[in-house]
Amino acid sequence: MTLAEQRRLYAVGGWFQLLGATLHIDLHQDLAATARLQTAATLARHAEHREIEAWCYETDAWRVLTDGQYGRALELSLVAQQLAPTGSSAEIQATAQEGRARARLGERTETYAAIDRVQRKAVSMVPHKGTEHHYQYDPAKSLAYTATTLAWVGDPAAETYAREVIARLSPVIDIHKWPRRVASANIDLALTLLSSDRLDEACDAAQRAILSGRIVPSNHWRALEVVKAVEARQLPEAADLREAYQGLKALEN
Numbered sequence: 020m021t022l023a024e025q026r027r028l029y030a031v032g033g034w035f036q037l038l039g040a041t042l043h044i045d046l047h048q049d050l051a052a053t054a055r056l057q058t059a060a061t062l063a064r065h066a067e068h069r070e071i072e073a074w075c076y077e078t079d080a081w082r083v084l085t086d087g088q089y090g091r092a093l094e095l096s097l098v099a100q101q102l103a104p105t106g107s108s109a110e111i112q113a114t115a116q117e118g119r120a121r122a123r124l125g126e127r128t129e130t131y132a133a134i135d136r137v138q139r140k141a142v143s144m145v146p147h148k149g150t151e152h153h154y155q156y157d158p159a160k161s162l163a164y165t166a167t168t169l170a171w172v173g174d175p176a177a178e179t180y181a182r183e184v185i186a187r188l189s190p191v192i193d194i195h196k197w198p199r200r201v202a203s204a205n206i207d208l209a210l211t212l213l214s215s216d217r218l219d220e221a222c223d224a225a226q227r228a229i230l231s232g233r234i235v236p237s238n239h240w241r242a243l244e245v246v247k248a249v250e251a252r253q254l255p256e257a258a259d260l261r262e263a264y265q266g267l268k269a270l271e272n
Contacts, residue, residue, distance in 0.1 A: 029066035033059045037074055038153060044082045045235045052082065073103035074154055077113040084120055085237050093120040108156035111140045115164040122171035130172050137161050159187075163200050170207040175215055181208040202233035209245045213252075222249060222256035229263040239267060 020028070036059035043052035056075050063071035080095035099113035118133030141161040163184050169177035184204035205228035212221035225245040228234060234242055246264045250257045 026066045029062045030068045033062035033071040045237045047236045069102050070104055070107055070109050073099045073109040080116045089120050089123040111156045118168045122168045127172055134165055166207040170210045177211040199233045202228045202231045206241050213248050229267050
């Protein structure tokens with residue numbers, strides 16, 4: 020094959036390995052995820068494909084963020100931004116991960132700066148209608164990421180963003196038909212409502228998110244965070260919420 024054909028083969032292989040790694044992370048299969056990320060990065064370097072390599076770092080940032088390694092998540096997200104082509108989906112998503120990591124680290128000023136950069140960059144993105152591509156940034160994601168980031172930094176404004184995500188994406192009453200993003204927005208909403216002592220609403224939002232069945236294993240920790248917060252306040256809804264969460268964990272096994 021020609022050099023161009025060989026590079027294209029490496030690039031296609033890199034995308035598939037990267038997608039496989041993402042699926043393994045969702046399923047909490049860490050060893051398989053690591054192997055695929057390493058393979059994807061190697062293929063990306065052979066193909067001289069900086070965007071795939073950037074996505075490898077961004078994906079790893081997301082993984083360690085869900086494991087509570089916020090400092091490491093910040094480091095990986097910054098490397099991803101350095102590698103990513105300017106204005107690319109990888110750059111925007113890595114910036115969003117930076118904001119989430121900084122929110123968890125309590126770096127409020129830097130968190131707001133990252134949110135602002137994501138929103139400015141997302142405005143110029145043109146969605147590819149009729150296509151589903153995990154590595155093509157969806158401008159609508161910025162709303163959901165803003166809700167999560169603000170909830171984590173303790174900003175009451177997260178409520179407005181979370182409710183807007185829910186209003187846009189959950190036109191049906193049946194919670195089992197919600198997309199994953201709505202379930203996550205309800206978790207964000209619950210966290211924000213808890214911080215403002217709107218306890219009944221918070222418990223209801225958390226319960227709906229957990230019972231929807233739309234929270235993947237890699238995000239169970241977010242639901243548990245709400246459950247523990249409700250238990251710490253010794254609210255009467257704590258037992259039902261814990262039972263719903265245990266049912267969620269049972270499905271994972």
